[in-house]
Amino acid sequence: MSVALSPVLGPLLAAVGLMLLGSRRAADAIGIGGAAAALLAACLLAAAPPPPDGWLRADPLALLLVLLTGCIGLTTVVASLASPSEAQDRSGRSRLSRALPHTLLGCLMLALLSDNAGLTCVALEAATIAGALAVALSDAASARQAAWTMLMACGLGLVFALLGTALLYLAAQPALGPGLAALRWSTLLPAAARCNGALLSLAFVFLLVGYGTVAALVPLHGWVAEARTRAPMPVAVLSGGLAIVGVSVILRVRGLLAANAQAIAPGPPIMALGLASLLLAACALWRRPDPRRCLVLAAIGQGGVAAFAFGLGGPAILAGLLHLIVQALAGTAAWQCLGGERRGLIAGMLALAGLPPFGLIASEFMILGQTLRQAPPLAFPLGALLLSLAWALLRQLPALSAGSREAPVAITLPAAMQLALTVVLGLAMPGAVFAWLAAAAAGATSP
């Protein structure tokens, strides 16, 4: 068994334990233990990455996102155990509903670490089913409808992604021949130049629609608002991981097409989806939605900015990765403080709006700078939409902070740590982290 499997096993074993154990105290300990084991294993992998074994690989991009997901997973599990409203919900839930967030976390880890394009898709499929089931276990009829929409939309997206994966295999035949090598990300990128360009382009269309649906890029986002607003807090936060995996796969596929002279240019369609996401979020936020929907819209918009940067290519990919990480940390902190901690929620919203000293301002400036250099006509709309999104988010603050109360330290501390991380990443990023980001950006896009 590969060492790279260790971040996957922690949450999945915890999920099995939670299914078997009825005791609340033991279940809490197992839940925290599983998420902590995943984060610890991700740190150990980052310290000494093993070589690819054919199924899993720990390259800089995968490690970066596994570490991020592990961090989000642990803080979310801790915060959900401490949250009074979640504790009330939890007492009435079945063992299955306690196990599902951990199953979702384990599947996300597997999708991120997978070296096989088919396994990535299957892991996302399992994560989608776990997420939809967790949404459906809520008593409300609206939650069951939201879970159905999620299952249908993401299911269709994943059928497209699987078809795109099969077409990717077909495109790689001239370069890699029959066998599993034609499905491995680690062998596909070096051989991308020798692949069938027309088939690669066809595969890209299906993969972009498929993973774009999972990543909730506009106009493929129809499922996300209802599902995340109806879900229990841990599932609402962790289902944001679907977007992280989806966008990261789109980045890998973009690298394949960019390396092939006969394939279509992958940048413009990805940039179009990214800008559309930002436009929708900026417009919808002006209607002052409820707090949960507000955070979902912010995630759609900021995810769109990251996708736009990936489409732009070059140094913008590094900025896009930074943006993806910082918005995920800030969004998670805000979700964890929702309905509980006033200061944390306000700080999270300020971070999501891209205000200093939080890190989004740094990544936004980098992306704007690269847009001015590579696609000047798009710089003005991008800048205007970013400003509009920030202003719309700031308008929500009075309503969001009303009625909040002091929260336990188990909520405030993880949220504060994540927000502090966004400040460090934006203002004083350590050189080693920058080098890691640069290696992740380069590794995903060039052989």
Next chain:
Amino acid sequence: MGPGLAGAAALVISFALLDRRVAVLPGLCAAQATAVAAAAAWQGWLQGGAGLWMAALLVLAVNGIAIPLALHRLATGLPNAPRARFPWLVLGAGLALLAALAVLPGVTHGVDRQELGAALATVLLGALMTLVGRGVPAQLLGLLSAANGLVLAGTGMPGLPLLPALALAAMALPAAALAGVRFLGLGETR
């Protein structure tokens, strides 16, 4: 020619799925899965691949028998509201044309273009049915039809590894959705 014929049958059934009564949809979907299973078995016989035979058996057992049977019970007694209108059929024809254009001779390499084109069209028509279908059975059958198209595409790609796993992955989502409808009341608005 054989697998291409079965693929063409699956495509024709996809069109029929767009404009039929709810009560007959499960039967049509079972027929489509049988056509896909026949295509996989035919390829298995031509290529001598055990994976293709296994995929054929899986598709026949799950998409061809188990899910349509369960759906038949679900659909019985439901009104026939989800009948598709003429514009959807025109859109479906447009999607099939798009799929045919996508597999022009210069594009494909070492595959049966006829079968791949039919598979792409089946997936697109299944997606259309899921998006425009009203009611749980119609949407679920659209997803199932798209999954059938995915397996059909896989059978037409020589040497595609883990084809039974692809078939299982394609079936997992409709099966999970059906289980959700049966046990959790997914899709209910009340």
